Amino acid sequence: MKVSVIIPVYNVVDYVDRCISSVVSQTHNDLEVIIVDDGSIDGSRQKCEAWIQKDDRIILITQENQGVSVARNKGLEMASGDFIAFVDGDDYLDSMYIESMLEPFSEDVNVEIVFCGYRYDDNGIVSEYGFFEKDCVFDRNDSEKLISRAIGVYDNNIKRKTHIGTPWAKIYKTCFIKENHIFFEPGMPRMQDLIFNIKCFKLLSKGIYINKSLYTYVRRPESTANNYNAKYELDAVQIIDCLNEVTEGLSEKVNEAVKYKAVLLLIEAIRLKYSKKECKLSLLEKRKEISKMSKTEPFESALSHNYCFVSNSFGRNLFLMFMKLRMYLLAYVLVIIKYKGK
Structure with missing residues (x-):
């Protein structure tokens, strides 16, 4: 099972090596790593170019700065794997992230999305969080529950730092994304992730949540979000x-x-x-x-x-x-x- 890992990169020179290293070091080897440099001016692109020499599974696309939606959409266009994973250029993965996330797909061909819990790295202080309290199976009847959660309505007993509207900490079946023409809105100023996943949840027939923290989200003080x-x-x-x-x-x-x-x-x-x-x-x-x-x-x-x-x-x-x-x-x-x- 081939997985296309799409990594949008923009001015994350201090983080991108760790990110790429965590991807190419996965226990699941059948990968296509698509890095889309969105016009970085801090040396990030040069670091990505160095990785091409080390691993022939890596493809580097460069573009003028057009935003993360355009970068991810470029990756989607290029993706040839059976599954798609998104990893932000400043985040990093547990070594068994992809292997663990593929297991539900191999057990049930009807599964279209698998997602998991995450770690939150705040200046080196790492805490674990989940989107739900335990492993879960979702079907069409749960789509509105997932959408409400993604928008920002949470159960009172869930400890979290973000919502399930993120594209990271998920693996999508490629045919589900491409056959339904799901893409990121390039004109959105922010929260493109949320819109993308609402489109997914509306059409979802079956999804699996693994209550393990396998993805690490890094909070950067210099992030444009702040x-x-x-x-x-x-x-x-x-x-x-x-x-x-x-x-x-x-x-x-x-x-x-x-x-x-x-x-x-x-x-x-x-x-x-x-x-x-x-x-x-x-x-x-x-x-x-x-x-x-x-x-x-x-x-x-x-x-x-x-x-x-x-x-x-x-x-x-x-x-x-x-x-x-x-x-x-x-x-x-x-x-x-x-x-x-x-």
Whole structure:
């Protein structure tokens, strides 16, 4: 069983050697390693070129910077394996990652996606997390449960750092992806992963979750996900519009999950626009801007909605309460405290 491992790379010079080494050192040898360098300017491409000389299973594609969606789509176009795995260029794998993830496919030909738990590496401090509490089998009846989880609605007893909408910690059957014309949205400013996996979960006939932490996600302080973003609320509007489009016709539970996602994006907008040192507005000006933002869609309807579930996050519940009561400065201070140093 041949696996195409797609690695998008962009300015991860301090991490990419470890990433590639963990892939080529897998106990499962039948690999096609497709590295797509997305216009790196820090020496990452040169490191990838050196790996081509060491291992003939590696293919390197270079392109001008067009974003991770275009890079992954290039990899999908090139992939000739029976299965596809995505690995981010700063992350790394357990040596038995692919071997362990292929076992369910060999046992049942109807399986289309296998995913597993993960480790979270925060500056060398590594913790283990899972998407579910135990091994699970999913069928068509579970698609909306998976979609709601991916969007951001979680069971209260799940300890996690991210959601199941990531393309990593998963192996996909290639024919499932290509025959259903599933790809990453190149025009999305962020959360392309989430949209990609919602498309997958909508069509999924059978999926398997292995409750083992076999993939390590590395948190980088310099990641663009943590940078100042003056137009984040515009990005959020585009994300919610895309989520509404891809979940059209699904249940009220999923619709509610999309509304709640708008609340989470509002928190991110405050964090990335108003709580960063690059923002030169006064405290009162920030309050005014947050108030104005809360009265625009999709945030207004998300804040006015009475949710049928209770979040496991005290901070999120408190933020929602402050925003509903128009206590905008308290909501702002809460975001500052919660994300201090991030």
